[in-house]
Amino acid sequence: MIREESAYEVIGDKSNFPEWYDQVLSAAGIIDMRYDMKGMVVWLPYGLSIMKFLIKRWDELFQKNGIEETYFPLFVPIKYCEKNESWWNGFKDEGYKVIAGEGNEIQGAIRPTGEPAMYPMFSMWTRSRNDLPIRIYETVSSYRYETKQTKPLIRAREITHWFEIHTAHATKEEAANELELHVKFYDEIYEKMLALPAFRVNKPIWECFPGAVGAYEYYSYMPDGRVMENGSANNLGQAYAKKFDVKYADENGKEQYCWMICTGNGARFIAAAFSEHGDKKGLILPPYIAPIQVVIVPIIFKGNEAEVYKYAEKVKTKLESQGIRVHLDTRSNMTPGKKYFFWEVKGVPVRLEIGPKDVEKDQVVVSTRFDAKKEFVKLDKLDITGTLSNIHNAMYAKSKKRLEEGIIFANTNKEVVKLLDEKKIAKVYWCGNRDCYDKISKIGEGFEAFGTSVEKKGSGKCLSCNKEAHETLYIAKSY
Amino acid sequence: MIREESAYEVIGDKSNFPEWYDQVLSAAGIIDMRYDMKGMVVWLPYGLSIMKFLIKRWDELFQKNGIEETYFPLFVPIKYCEKNESWWNGFKDEGYKVIAGEGNEIQGAIRPTGEPAMYPMFSMWTRSRNDLPIRIYETVSSYRYETKQTKPLIRAREITHWFEIHTAHATKEEAANELELHVKFYDEIYEKMLALPAFRVNKPIWECFPGAVGAYEYYSYMPDGRVMENGSANNLGQAYAKKFDVKYADENGKEQYCWMICTGNGARFIAAAFSEHGDKKGLILPPYIAPIQVVIVPIIFKGNEAEVYKYAEKVKTKLESQGIRVHLDTRSNMTPGKKYFFWEVKGVPVRLEIGPKDVEKDQVVVSTRFDAKKEFVKLDKLDITGTLSNIHNAMYAKSKKRLEEGIIFANTNKEVVKLLDEKKIAKVYWCGNRDCYDKISKIGEGFEAFGTSVEKKGSGKCLSCNKEAHETLYIAKSY
Numbered sequence: 001m002i003r004e005e006s007a008y009e010v011i012g013d014k015s016n017f018p019e020w021y022d023q024v025l026s027a028a029g030i031i032d033m034r035y036d037m038k039g040m041v042v043w044l045p046y047g048l049s050i051m052k053f054l055i056k057r058w059d060e061l062f063q064k065n066g067i068e069e070t071y072f073p074l075f076v077p078i079k080y081c082e083k084n085e086s087w088w089n090g091f092k093d094e095g096y097k098v099i100a101g102e103g104n105e106i107q108g109a110i111r112p113t114g115e116p117a118m119y120p121m122f123s124m125w126t127r128s129r130n131d132l133p134i135r136i137y138e139t140v141s142s143y144r145y146e147t148k149q150t151k152p153l154i155r156a157r158e159i160t161h162w163f164e165i166h167t168a169h170a171t172k173e174e175a176a177n178e179l180e181l182h183v184k185f186y187d188e189i190y191e192k193m194l195a196l197p198a199f200r201v202n203k204p205i206w207e208c209f210p211g212a213v214g215a216y217e218y219y220s221y222m223p224d225g226r227v228m229e230n231g232s233a234n235n236l237g238q239a240y241a242k243k244f245d246v247k248y249a250d251e252n253g254k255e256q257y258c259w260m261i262c263t264g265n266g267a268r269f270i271a272a273a274f275s276e277h278g279d280k281k282g283l284i285l286p287p288y289i290a291p292i293q294v295v296i297v298p299i300i301f302k303g304n305e306a307e308v309y310k311y312a313e314k315v316k317t318k319l320e321s322q323g324i325r326v327h328l329d330t331r332s333n334m335t336p337g338k339k340y341f342f343w344e345v346k347g348v349p350v351r352l353e354i355g356p357k358d359v360e361k362d363q364v365v366v367s368t369r370f371d372a373k374k375e376f377v378k379l380d381k382l383d384i385t386g387t388l389s390n391i392h393n394a395m396y397a398k399s400k401k402r403l404e405e406g407i408i409f410a411n412t413n414k415e416v417v418k419l420l421d422e423k424k425i426a427k428v429y430w431c432g433n434r435d436c437y438d439k440i441s442k443i444g445e446g447f448e449a450f451g452t453s454v455e456k457k458g459s460g461k462c463l464s465c466n467k468e469a470h471e472t473l474y475i476a477k478s479y
Numbered sequence: 480m481i482r483e484e485s486a487y488e489v490i491g492d493k494s495n496f497p498e499w500y501d502q503v504l505s506a507a508g509i510i511d512m513r514y515d516m517k518g519m520v521v522w523l524p525y526g527l528s529i530m531k532f533l534i535k536r537w538d539e540l541f542q543k544n545g546i547e548e549t550y551f552p553l554f555v556p557i558k559y560c561e562k563n564e565s566w567w568n569g570f571k572d573e574g575y576k577v578i579a580g581e582g583n584e585i586q587g588a589i590r591p592t593g594e595p596a597m598y599p600m601f602s603m604w605t606r607s608r609n610d611l612p613i614r615i616y617e618t619v620s621s622y623r624y625e626t627k628q629t630k631p632l633i634r635a636r637e638i639t640h641w642f643e644i645h646t647a648h649a650t651k652e653e654a655a656n657e658l659e660l661h662v663k664f665y666d667e668i669y670e671k672m673l674a675l676p677a678f679r680v681n682k683p684i685w686e687c688f689p690g691a692v693g694a695y696e697y698y699s700y701m702p703d704g705r706v707m708e709n710g711s712a713n714n715l716g717q718a719y720a721k722k723f724d725v726k727y728a729d730e731n732g733k734e735q736y737c738w739m740i741c742t743g744n745g746a747r748f749i750a751a752a753f754s755e756h757g758d759k760k761g762l763i764l765p766p767y768i769a770p771i772q773v774v775i776v777p778i779i780f781k782g783n784e785a786e787v788y789k790y791a792e793k794v795k796t797k798l799e800s801q802g803i804r805v806h807l808d809t810r811s812n813m814t815p816g817k818k819y820f821f822w823e824v825k826g827v828p829v830r831l832e833i834g835p836k837d838v839e840k841d842q843v844v845v846s847t848r849f850d851a852k853k854e855f856v857k858l859d860k861l862d863i864t865g866t867l868s869n870i871h872n873a874m875y876a877k878s879k880k881r882l883e884e885g886i887i888f889a890n891t892n893k894e895v896v897k898l899l900d901e902k903k904i905a906k907v908y909w910c911g912n913r914d915c916y917d918k919i920s921k922i923g924e925g926f927e928a929f930g931t932s933v934e935k936k937g938s939g940k941c942l943s944c945n946k947e948a949h950e951t952l953y954i955a956k957s958y
Contacts, residue, residue, distance in 0.1 A: 034603060035596075036556045037587060042600055045547035045615065052548070068524035069531070073637050074553075074620065077515045096579045098589060100624040102572070107624075108516060110577060110589075117514075121521055124513060136524065141553065145579040145586075158552050 011345070013280050017224040021275060022152070028283045028346045030274070031152055039150035039157030046346060049291040050270055051161050055139055057193055057289070058163055061185055067135045067165055072117040074140075075108040080116045084243045086210065088116075096143050110143045114164040115262065119244035122168055126248045126258060129170050135178070137165040153271035154228065154479065162266035168246055168258040172213075175235060175259035179216075182233045182263040186218055194273040195286040195395035196220065197403045201451030201474060203232075204437060211239025217451055218265070220272035221403045221476075225423025227450060228479040230272055231265035276399045277370075283347025284369050286395055287388040292327045294319060294384055295343045299336050299355030311359040315352065315379065324384050344369060349391050350384060370395055407474070413443045413463070416475055420444060427453070429460035430473035436464035440475060448478045490824070492759050496703040500754060501631070507762045507825045509753070510631050518629035518636030525825060528770035529749055530640050534618055536672055536768070537642055540664055546614045546644055551596040553619075554587040559595045563722045565689065567595075575622050589622045593643040594741065598723035601647055605727045605737060608649050614657070616644040632750035633707065633958060641745035647725055647737040651692075654714060654738035658695075661712045661742040665697055673752040674765040674874035675699065676882045680930030680953060682711075683916060690718025696930055697744070699751035700882045700955075704902025706929060707958040709751055710744035755878045756849075762826025763848050765874055766867040771806045773798060773863055774822045778815050778834030790838040794831065794858065803863050823848060828870050829863060849874055886953070892922050892942070895954055899923060906932070908939035909952035915943035919954060927957045 011027060014020045025031050030047030043051065059069065075098055081088045096110040111117060118136075125131055142159045150156055165182060169175040183200065190198035203215040218231035241247060241257035250256050270289070277284040287293055296316055298308045312328055319326045327348075329339050336353070343351060353365040364382065367374045370391050410416045410426040419426040430436060430452065440463055441449040453472040462469040490506055493499045504510050509526030522530065538548065554577055560567045575589040590596060597615075604610055621638045629635055644661060648654040662679065669677035682694040697710035720726060720736035729735050749768070756763040766772055775795055777787045791807055798805045806827075808818050815832070822830060832844040843861065846853045849870050889895045889905040898905040909915060909931065919942055920928040932951040941948035 032600060032603075035552055035600065036559070037552055037554050040552035040554060042552070043550035045549055048548055048550055069527050070524055071522035071527055071639065073514055073516055073519035073521070074622070075516050075519060075637070080515070093581070096577050096586065097583070098575050098577050099585075100575045104576070106578075107575065121511060121514065124511075143553070158554070160550065 011280055011282055014223050014278065017222070017275070018151070020223075020278075020280075024274065024278055024282050024345075025152055030283075033152060037157075039146050039155075041152050041156070043160070046291065050285065050289055051267060053289045053291060054189070054193060054269060055161060055163075058139075058185070058189065061188060062137055062163075062165065065181060065185075067137050067167070070136045070138050071140070072111075072114065072121070072138055074111050076111055076117045077108050078106065080120050081109050081112075083120065083245075084116060084240070094145050094147075096145055111140065112144060113142055114138065114140075114166060114264070115240065115244075118166050119240055119246060122166075122246045122258075123244050126168060126246055128249050129251070132168060132170045132248055132258065133174065133178070134168040135165075136167070137163055139163045153267040156267075160267055162264060164262060164264035167261045168241070169260070170248065170250075170256070170258065172237075172259050175237075175261050176213075178261045179233055179235050179263075182261065183216060185263075186231050186233065186265075189269065190218070191396060193286065193288050194269060195288075195392050195399060196272060196276055197396075197400040199403055200454050202454055203451050204434070206434060207451075209234065209236060209239055211237055211242070213237040216454070219450065219474075220268070220276070221406050221425065222272070222275055222479070225406075225420070225425075225477065226479055227425065227474075227476040228268065228272065230268045231263075233263040234261065236260040236262060276402075277395055278347070282345030284395070285347035285349060287349045287392050290347070290349050291325060292343075292346075292348050293325045293388055294327070294350045294352060295339075295348045296326065296328045296352045296354060297336050297339045297343075298328070298330070299353060299358075300332075301356065304356040304359075307359055308354060308356055312354050315354065315364060315382075318379075318382075319384055322385055324388070340367075350387060410463070410475075416440075416447070416463075417444050420447060420475070420477060424476075426475040427472050428463040428475065429458070429469040430471045431462035431465055431467045431469040432471055433462070433465065436462055437473070439464045440473060443475070446477045447475055449473050449475050450478060490759055490761055493702050493757065496701070496754070497630070499702075499757075499759075503753065503757055503761050503824075504631055509762075512631060516636075518625050518634075520631050520635070522639070525770065529764065529768055530746060532768045532770060533668070533672060533748060534640060534642075537618075537664070537668065540667060541616055541642075541644065544660060544664075546616050546646070549615045549617050550619070551590075551593065551600070551617055553590050555590055555596045556587050557585065559599050560588050560591075562599065562724075563595060563719070573624050573626075575624055590619065591623060592621055593617065593619075593645060593743070594719065594723075597645050598719055598725060601645075601725045601737075602723050605647060605725055607728050608730070611647060611649045611727055611737065612653065612657070613647040614644075615646070616642055618642045632746040635746075639746055641743060643741060643743035646740045647720070648739070649727065649729075649735070649737065651716075651738050654716075654740050655692075657740045658712055658714050658742075661740065662695060664742075665710050665712065665744075668748065669697070670875060672765065672767050673748060674767075674871050674878060675752060675755055676875075676879040678882055679933050681933055682930050683913070685913060686930075688713065688715060688718055690716055690721070692716040695933070698929065698953075699747070699755070700885050700904065701751070701754055701958070704885075704899070704904075704956065705958055706904065706927075706953075706955040707747065707751065709747045710742075712742040713740065715739040715741060755881075756874055757826065761824035763874070764826035764828060766828045766871050769826070769828050770804060771822075771825075771827050772804045772867055773806070773829045773831060774818075774827045775805065775807045775831045775833060776815050776818045776822075777807070777809070778832060778837075780835065783835040783838075786838055787833060787835055791833050794833065794843060794861075797858075797861075798863055801864055803867070819846075829866060889942070889954075895919075895926075895942075896923050899926060899954070899956060903955075905954040906951050907942040907954065908937070908948035909950045910941035910944055910946045910948040911950055912941070912944065915941055916952070918943045919952060922954070925956045926954055928952050928954050929957060 011023045029044045032042040035042045095112045098107045146157050187198040190196045199219050208215045213235040215234040219227040220230045238257040246258045247255045296312050298312045316326045316328050351367040363378050407425045416426040457470040490502045508523045511521040514521045574591050577586045625636050666677040669675045678698050687694045692714040694713040698706040699709045717736040725737045726734045775791050777791045795805045795807050830846040842857050845856050886904045895905040936949040
């Protein structure tokens with residue numbers, strides 16, 4: 001195991017979030033930030049195994065729903081990029097290019113996003129209606145020459161473990177249904193895996209790709225009160241099909257452009273979970289993405305090692321037979337107290353302590369990381385599956401409550417300013433007019449109107465123009 | 480599902496191997512070669528799922544043995560590369576570099592191999608003996624500006640799905656033991672997963688990294704009689720530790736360099752399996768990496784659809800409960816004959832045909848892809864687990880036999896030439912002297928002495944100098 005150098009340092013309070021975040025990610029063995037390339041980090045075994053649990057989960061989810069995994073090359077021919085000229089002109093400066101050979105000739109762009117590599121192939125794959133729908137995804141790294149300050153897993157130059165679903169359909173209706181399916185994927189990942197609320201907004205049409213029908217964006221409400229984009233689902237309409245020539249011959253032999261959907265997100269999922277659930281002792285992992293759900297720490301005194309280990313092994317076997325991921329910490333050069341600390345930093349949901357007295361009484365001490373509770377439980381009454389489920393539910397309820405209490409209705413600009421000063425998200429009525437949207441975005445320095453509620457429409461007066469308004473718009477500082 | 484355009488084209492005979500290979504990989508839906516970047520291809524869902532079964536297997540194998548997965552960035556700082564100056568000077572022209580920003584500044588090298596990104600981190604991680612051993616791996620793509628003719632999965636510019644194990648140890652003995660463990664990994668992958676013989680040779684010391692202790696290389700004996708490097712395991716000694724400053728303080732506080740091992744391979748594994756086992760009908764997949772092990776094709780006539788489907792579902796459920804990967808092909812726009820053909824090209828090991836008469840008799844027709852045999856089996860006698868195991872064993876035995884019969888002892892240069900003309904591998908006595916090795920390599924155009932037998936030493940006369948010789952050396956044409 002790679003030693004995490006800083007595992008024994010004291011972690012600061014979450015009130016200084018940026019510092020806390022970096023400390024926890026290092027101390028828990030998630031990443032090593034010392035790799036000497038801006039915006040790129042080494043994923044350590046523990047961090048990668050958490051990420052991989054989540055990936056396994058989305059693989060199952062997508063594939064169960066008939067979306068198939070593919071892999072497209074890292075290098076994208078420049079001529080593929082140029083098919084979407086407006087995007088490429090805007091993106092060029094943020095993009096990496098690759099050179100090789102004696103003359104250092106440009107070979108292509110480094111994958112900036114999936115579209116320019118994928119859609120030229122879609123164009124080859126779709127001929128008739130029988131070729132549709134195409135429903136594929138890939139999980140890859142994308143690259144962006146980020147000039148702003150980078151932050152591991154949140155704003156990186158190497159955007160690792162990023163999934164992109166891309167689909168092409170014969171009809172607008174089918175595409176719309178596909179989009180709603182992707183919403184279910186996000187909701188399941190947020191609520192069932194990350195124990196986070198699925199906070200989704202409608203993006204105004206002018207923030208979507210030109211020609212698109214619309215888009216959803218998910219946000220995470222971070223501990224510093226800012227919101228972070230955390231997953232988009234885009235109804236591209238026929239806009240990209242027209243750029244990349246993705247079309248099919250209909251029943252009458254007439255060529256039609258396909259309707260396309262693209263949806264993607266990545267490591268920000270776990271960045272949000274770490275940030276939301278963690279505390280001054282370190283991470284608190286949601287049980288369903290924890291690589292180790294239960295750690296057993298034997299309390300050894302000289303002379304009783306054998307019986308305690310034997311009992312601990314028995315408990316481990318019992319739990320594993322129930323499908324629980326268990327680790328028995330047998331390190332002999334570490335006190336139980338240090339082991340507690342070690343696994344607390346890593347956020348293992350449940351710790352079982354077993355000493356000679358417990359063996360005698362056929363019991364274990366169950367200690368839960370989330371609420372720091374401890375209780376003695378007889379082995380035949382031990383229900384870790386239930387405990388993990390309770391922890392998950394409590395973590396979800398807590399984070400949902402924080403979001404719900406964090407979104408507050410504002411009737412005036414002054415109220416908006418006050419709310420954002422208090423690290424809240426403001427919610428206001430808005431008439432639907434772009435000018436008003438832009439004005440509302442400029443109420444304060446660094447403020448951003450970031451989309452409208454997906455819930456049922458109310459009725460009120462637009463914050464900006466005071467006209468009749470049916471949309472509710474969110475405002476916050478953003479990442 | 481992405482339509483494989485060429486799935487209904489006739490596949491040529493394997494005697495024209497290069498053409499056969501490209502045709503089969505396209506027709507079976509492994510890859511799409513039309514992506515417009517030399518040496519890079521799109522992995523289609525079926526191909527990727529085979530690759531991922533193998534990756535899952537090596538993940539289990541490595542992790543069960545305590546080797547932990549990590550991820551290192553794609554971009555490698557040039558100064559990291561320069562730590563291994565001799566390698567970097569040689570590699571520069573084959574390497575890709577990445578540029579960005581207004582001045583197109585060079586940002587780094589694109590991962591050419593794991594060492595230059597990993598070992599500078601090793602240097603930070605190893606302080607005392609307690610930090611050792613470090614035993615990690617990553618599964619990534621590597622990049623090489625290949626100027627020779629490329630061939631999908633065999634010689635690519637994007638070398639996808641490549642694992643690299645890198646370990647650092649306090650002692651030479653521990654490193655040597657680690658190397659032998661990696662040999663077991665390879666043997667298991669070859670014999671248990673790919674149904675291929677594990678053909679391992681010792682590399683002469685001058686073909687190892689400068690300063691290394693030694694290396695093993697695995698080879699695949701391809702249908703065209705050439706051999707293909709297919710997995711190396713390198714005992715680096717302290718050579719890299721010295722270049723990258725990977726050292727620890729021993730019990731006396733004295734700094735010692737670590738002993739290091741690196742081992743890696745990737746998609747060539749399945750390229751070899753496809754090539755060895757396939758035939759003129761397409762792929763024949765080894766059962767343990769087949770994403771679909773059994774395909775059920777219902778034989779439907781009007782009026783009996785319901786009962787046949789119901790029975791087919793029952794068979795599917797029964798097999799799945801035994802852990803078998805089953806697909807029921809319910810496509811209504813395709814005749815059974817076309818379905819047979821479709822799944823034969825993809826190399827599905829077992830096909831079950833179920834018609835109305837079979838339902839009546841409570842039986843299925845079991846058709847095996849490997850030997851094209853068909854038999855009626857009563858449902859309560861159906862033992863697909865046994866069938867898959869038999870297929871695996873027969874495939875392994877057949878490929879092992881072809882290799883064993885392909886290696887033939889030669890006493891003269893003339894015999895060597897004759898053997899290689901007949902697409903065999905020649906085996907000769909060799910004294911251990913480098914001059915003789917080089918001379919033997921030059922017996923014929925394109926010949927290569929590619930290492931010595933790992934089996935027990937014999938005794939004879941060196942083919943080149945006629946002196947006493949205890950090593951047996953292999954000669955073949957190579958990829």
